[in-house]
Amino acid sequence: DAGITQSPRYKITETGRQVTLMCHQTWSHSYMFWYRQDLGHGLRLIYYSAAADITDKGEVPDGYVVSRSKTENFPLTLESATRSQTSVYFCATRPLSGNTIYFGEGSWLTVV
Amino acid sequence: SQQGEEDPQALSIQEGENATMNCSYKTSINNLQWYRQNSGRGLVHLILIRSNEREKHSGRLRVTLDTSKKSSSLLITASRAADTASYFCATANTGTASKLTFGTGTRLQVTL
Numbered sequence: 001d002a003g004i005t006q007s008p009r010y011k012i013t014e015t016g017r018q019v020t021l022m023c024h025q026t027w028s029h030s031y032m033f034w035y036r037q038d039l040g041h042g043l044r045l046i047y048y049s050a051a052a053d054i055t056d057k058g059e060v061p062d063g064y065v066v067s068r069s070k071t072e073n074f075p076l077t078l079e080s081a082t083r084s085q086t087s088v089y090f091c092a093t094r095p096l097s098g099n100t101i102y103f104g105e106g107s108w109l110t111v112v
Numbered sequence: 113s114q115q116g117e118e119d120p121q122a123l124s125i126q127e128g129e130n131a132t133m134n135c136s137y138k139t140s141i142n143n144l145q146w147y148r149q150n151s152g153r154g155l156v157h158l159i160l161i162r163s164n165e166r167e168k169h170s171g172r173l174r175v176t177l178d179t180s181k182k183s184s185s186l187l188i189t190a191s192r193a194a195d196t197a198s199y200f201c202a203t204a205n206t207g208t209a210s211k212l213t214f215g216t217g218t219r220l221q222v223t224l
Binding site: 004031033035040041042043044045048050058059090092094099100101102103104105106 | 143145147152153154155156157160200202204210211212213214215216217
């Protein structure tokens with residue numbers, strides 16, 4: 001049982017290109033989150049979703065788009081990548097009745 | 113802006129010593145959680161303390177919470193080399209308990 005699978009794990013892309021980071025969970029947790037982790041900033045919430053077809057902005061949503069057509073998938077799209085979006089991106093989930101957040105292994109994205 | 117700020121940013125101790133990390137936050141919380149991140153990996157939940165609790169233990173971990181000072185501390189007793197990691201506090205704020213806001217983390221190095 002993989003729990004949370006993020007893909008790709010490593011990606012190098014060029015400025016202006018569209019990039020989609022995938023997140024798949026096998027637990028059927030209601031909540032899904034996307035965080036980015038940067039040195040000096042810790043983890044910052046980009047978007048989150050309480051259920052399929054329900055998404056909401058986090059602290060740093062600009063330049064990102066999410067969708068959640070199925071409970072198990074929560075893709076994050078950078079519509080036109082910028083160098084400032086070079087970061088490590090973590091997908092996470094949380095069950096409806098719990099408090100603990102479970103993290104994926106991260107996607108390392110470099111925008112050149 | 114970050115809700116939680118950890119102190120110190122980095123801590124180096126010898127195996128067998130105790131490690132104390134502090135976290136300060138800004139707004140009212142439902143609960144405060146501590147997570148651990150090994151290098152290159154996702155975060156893993158360690159312990160949760162609710163706003164009406166003052167102290168909690170889990171194995172070698174001891175967490176305290178002082179809501180009047182808006183601060184928490186994580187004590188790891190009898191540290192081991194395997195405790196080397198980054199530690200983050202995260203708050204579930206009153207009114208937005210569905211998502212966590214993370215601090216910037218403390219990097220702990222335990223040497224033999």
